[in-house]
Amino acid sequence: MSRIGKKSIILPPGIQSEIKEDIITIIGPKGTLSYNLSKMINIENNNNQLHLSPIKINKESKALHGLSRTIINNMVIGVSKGFEKKLEIRGVGYRCQMSENHLILNIGYSHPIIIKPPKGISIKVEENVNIIVKGIDKEKVGQVAAKIRSTRPPEPYKEKGIRYSGEIIRKKVGKAGK
Structure with missing residues (x-):
């Protein structure tokens, strides 16, 4: 058992x-x-x-x-108690905001990315770079947080992108010049 x-x-x-x-x-x-x-x-x-x-x-x-x-x-x-996931945005010019019930991400693409949370999930933005996803269903909270992170996953060379709060990204050394 x-x-x-x-x-x-x-x-x-x-x-x-x-x-x-x-x-x-x-x-x-x-x-x-x-x-x-x-x-x-x-x-x-x-x-x-x-x-x-x-x-x-x-x-x-x-x-x-x-x-x-x-x-x-x-x-x-x-x-x-409820569940929550925190995400951070890192990168020059990268920011997010809430408009009505939609999360608008400006993360280096030519257009803003709009994410509408499903029923039962609330998204809160702090200081234009911190995102908090809250809800009572752990699976939905994790799914929405993963969807937000997948729009611009953190890259290891300049460490830009969206990451979970406390997530450690190992920095890689770039191409060495002669």
Whole structure:
């Protein structure tokens, strides 16, 4: 059995769970998230603790056991605290701004790049070079942050581009002249 899957998920005060057939719904102060469980995984709620167990023990159910537990735990954290990713823009003349609900990036292309966040995700810009992506769904927050970063990934020669906050880019030496 999965070591991660064996751990029970403790629901903090103010967080509720509803289990109907194979769908688990987590309700909290920041919102509601649902997950469709596999038929190979059994879930039970005992005194505000969710416990997952595989119905049959085989390779696929072992893999789904830990995965399902992690996804449900991330849902609990998301509806109680939320998730955020921070990005930094580096480069001369590179900047960003918010216009209505759209993120506008000016990052060295001949045109500005406009990114509209999906429902449930909010984007905030600080000092024209710092971007904060917030939401309750960890997968969506990471996907939007990766989409923003992929518009101009950091390059190792001049260290220009969009990077995650705290990401280390190893600088490479350029071509040596004679």
